[in-house]
Amino acid sequence: MKKVHRITKGLILALKWAGVVVVSLIVVLFIIRWVGRGINRRVPEGGINVSMYVDVNGSRQWIQIYGQDRNNPVLLYLHGGPGSATSLFDYAFTRKWSDVYTVVTWDQRGCGKSFDKSHPEIVTADIMMRDGKVMTEYLRGFLHVDKITLLGHSWGSYLGANLALAYPEYYDAFIGTGQFIDPDENERRLHEAALAWSENDPEGRAMVDQWGRSREQGEDDFLLRNRIMDRYGYGMMKDGRDYNLFLTVLCNPNYSIKDILDSIRYGDDAFAPYGAFVRSGGLEEMSLLDRYDYAMPYYNIDGDMDYQTNFELACEYFSKVNAPEKGLLVMKYATHGLLESRSEEFSALLHRIR
Numbered sequence: 001m002k003k004v005h006r007i008t009k010g011l012i013l014a015l016k017w018a019g020v021v022v023v024s025l026i027v028v029l030f031i032i033r034w035v036g037r038g039i040n041r042r043v044p045e046g047g048i049n050v051s052m053y054v055d056v057n058g059s060r061q062w063i064q065i066y067g068q069d070r071n072n073p074v075l076l077y078l079h080g081g082p083g084s085a086t087s088l089f090d091y092a093f094t095r096k097w098s099d100v101y102t103v104v105t106w107d108q109r110g111c112g113k114s115f116d117k118s119h120p121e122i123v124t125a126d127i128m129m130r131d132g133k134v135m136t137e138y139l140r141g142f143l144h145v146d147k148i149t150l151l152g153h154s155w156g157s158y159l160g161a162n163l164a165l166a167y168p169e170y171y172d173a174f175i176g177t178g179q180f181i182d183p184d185e186n187e188r189r190l191h192e193a194a195l196a197w198s199e200n201d202p203e204g205r206a207m208v209d210q211w212g213r214s215r216e217q218g219e220d221d222f223l224l225r226n227r228i229m230d231r232y233g234y235g236m237m238k239d240g241r242d243y244n245l246f247l248t249v250l251c252n253p254n255y256s257i258k259d260i261l262d263s264i265r266y267g268d269d270a271f272a273p274y275g276a277f278v279r280s281g282g283l284e285e286m287s288l289l290d291r292y293d294y295a296m297p298y299y300n301i302d303g304d305m306d307y308q309t310n311f312e313l314a315c316e317y318f319s320k321v322n323a324p325e326k327g328l329l330v331m332k333y334a335t336h337g338l339l340e341s342r343s344e345e346f347s348a349l350l351h352r353i354r
Helices: 002-040 091-097 125-142 155-166 183-197 202-216 222-231 245-250 257-265 267-279 311-320 343-353
Strands: 048-056 059-067 074-078 102-107 148-153 171-177 298-303 326-331
Touching (some): 125 148, 155 171, 183 222, 298 311
Parallel strands (some): 074 148, 298 326
Antiparallel strands (some): 048 059, 059 102
16 A cells, blocks of 8 residues: 555656646746747837738738838738738748838738638639739838839749739739749649659659549649659758747747637638639639730749749740849759748848849
8 A cells, every 4th residue: 555655646746747847838938929929029110010901802801011111112922822821920031021121921811810710702813813903002002102012922923923914003023933834734744743753663653643633533632742742852841941930930929829729720711712713723714824024023033843833834934024124043952932941042032133
């Protein structure tokens, strides 16, 4: 009995200490969050740091505006996806541009902080174009500027190029990264490359064949597609991130704990309208093929290992672009996640454009 009593007493003591450690860790994390959010909420002297909701075509959409000098030109950052808002962490890399731009980050219709479970969204090419136009008009008035620079990543580069072509009077430059050109040609080239990668890899070839069948049947299989690229070293985040994702999310100045949990809980719901948009052929409606005439400077910052949005296709398109000025800046050995994995290098290239 004495031995059992000692064991029980030891377990109780161990549990107490474990509880102390857990509580202490939680307290430390909350202190880090409180300090980090306080720092990230500071308004630079002579600059701007504000977030708000904007009514865009009957949809409540969230933006964040940050810049070190309110006299700098305005840059609107268009995230990828479609439907993959990055507001949970994108301040970690977009603020690296804030010395030369007033940077606006925007959670597009129905995703990120623009998601509202009580207001289901419908997404079409026309709706996204009208949203982009209305948001641009709002920013021109709110920030008292005549024209805005567009910077789009992936789907954002596709939407941005379409906006630049449709409303040239609103934009002083277009900058695409992970430049997307055409969905059908993009997937054809990826499948062709995957066949070459898997030539001597039976297991990989089986994955490619499975993906090929799903594509032919009109089914979505993005996870398998991405697993194939990961397998052969072309995955979006092959180089990881050059910032700490956990601390970035923890110290996000715009996300409450509830916001963070909701982003996990409702992620699939937020993406659903965009999945329907892709399956309905909405991307094909916006193809950039045979549309080459830009009334403003046209720039690309692309990774030469990007197969998510095909680098060679982007280069071919760039060669045909007619613009007052154009430039292609290539990040060597970079894949589709270049904004996050090599954000310092990306920022340096963006400063060269500015």
